[in-house]
Amino acid sequence: MPQRKRAGAPQVPTIRAVSVQRLLERIDKDDEKVAALLARHDVALAGLIDPYAIMPLAHYIALLEDAADLLDAPHLGAEMGSCFRPADIGPTGLLFSLSGTLGDAFARMGRYLPAFQTSTSSGLLNAGDHMLWAYRIHDPRIWPRRQDAEYAVMATCELIRSCLTSPWWPVEVHFEHAAPADVGPLRRLFRAPILFDQPTNGLLLSRQDVERVNRVEDRDLMHILERHVTELLQVHLAEDSFTGRVEWLIAMYLDKRPITLEGMAAALGLPQRSLQRRLAEEGTSLRQLLRDHRTRLADARLGEGRGDVAGLVQALGYSERSVLSRAYRGWTGRSLIRGRKPVRAS
Structure with a gap:
């Protein structure tokens, strides 16, 4: 089979190393087992000071899976996601939270996500009377990836809430992995029906929520943020094949x-x-x-x-x-x- 031509694309999928910060809040960095865990996945604490540093996506996802086992926290990803803030993914998160509608917010996230995490797709799809926000890592070898999926979907719930002034919950939650032994904690966190073994991870949203105008955008501020994230995105354009x-x-x-x-x-x-x-x-x-x-x-x-x-x-x-x-x-x-x-x- 001929090899795909992706001249200039990164050799491996990457993610901004700052993503590990939310995990570090949950662990004792002085614990010998934790130190060994970080070393095994090539995570240097000193390197996390730089918000633009990158690390292999596979290392990050494997780190989450191993941390969940080490901490005996099977729902670690979702719990981390419940504490998510827009600034955790830099200017992309800020652009999302400052968008006029959720439709505009998700369009920007889909456009600029590669500046934060490569080899990954996200976007809104029509689903009858609803809209499905879908999130998927392309590389099938990066598996298992349950913790990342649950973190990303819960974090996106928090992103959505940052745009709204009233309580909000998804219509449904979708995961590509199989159901865990105990689904109860996830149901309590998401407060919505959860479907497993799906083609993608995602959130089913009401079309009304997606199209509602939530704020008047500050065009000058949005332009500044979009220019900055576009510059970050340049090195990843080849990945958008x-x-x-x-x-x-x-x-x-x-x-x-x-x-x-x-x-x-x-x-x-x-x-x-x-x-x-x-x-x-x-x-x-x-x-x-x-x-x-x-x-x-x-x-x-x-x-x-x-x-x-x-x-x-x-x-x-x-x-x-x-x-x-x-x-x-x-x-x-x-x-x-x-x-x-x-x-x-x-």
Whole structure:
């Protein structure tokens, strides 16, 4: 298979190291076990003084997972997210909280998130009478990532509340990981129905909440913040590939509708031939991306030991198990019941 061409893109997904600050508030930095944990994930406390320092995203997510085990805090991510402040993600968070509507806020977050965290997509999708805010890390090797997902979704709830003057709760909460043994604490934190094993992490919002005008924007201040975050974003522009956008759309819609070139092009506002050409320039095609996504999703679920093959058939956009079984053997050379266990990225 040809390699995707992403000239100038970072070799590994990254995140601003300041993200670790919220975790540091929960731990005893003088504890020998904690010190060993930070060292194992290449986290130097001195380096966290710089708000623009970066670290590998895989190290950060693995750190959260290990910290949850060390602290015996299975809901660590969500608890951290409940203390989130807009400034925790720098100018992107401030732009969100100062936006006139939640629709404008999420549009800015989707545009500028790569300045804070790469190889990640977020944005609003139509969901009937509602809107779905979706958050997803592209790299399937970064797994497990439950703590990051629960942190990001809860933190986004707090971001939304920073825009509003009245109490607010989501219509639904979605997570891509399986349900934990005890869902009670999450239900109490989110105060909304929670769905697991979803195509993406996210929040279901009322369209009225998204479109309501909450404030008059300070245009001068917004311009200053947007100029600053745009400068930060320049080094990550290569990451904003058409491959990444199509991968995200596949993940969003695979279990809901047929994935076609026509549908993908329409979602991106491009002619079909233009999308084909852009993907070819990046060394891939819609057919290859769809196959890769289905293989990764099947391997991830089978590797976790989930026995719900019927659910996997639906999630991969097939109508029958036999069709999926033949396709999976063609992709991997293995039978469906011998899926490999995914490895954590390093």
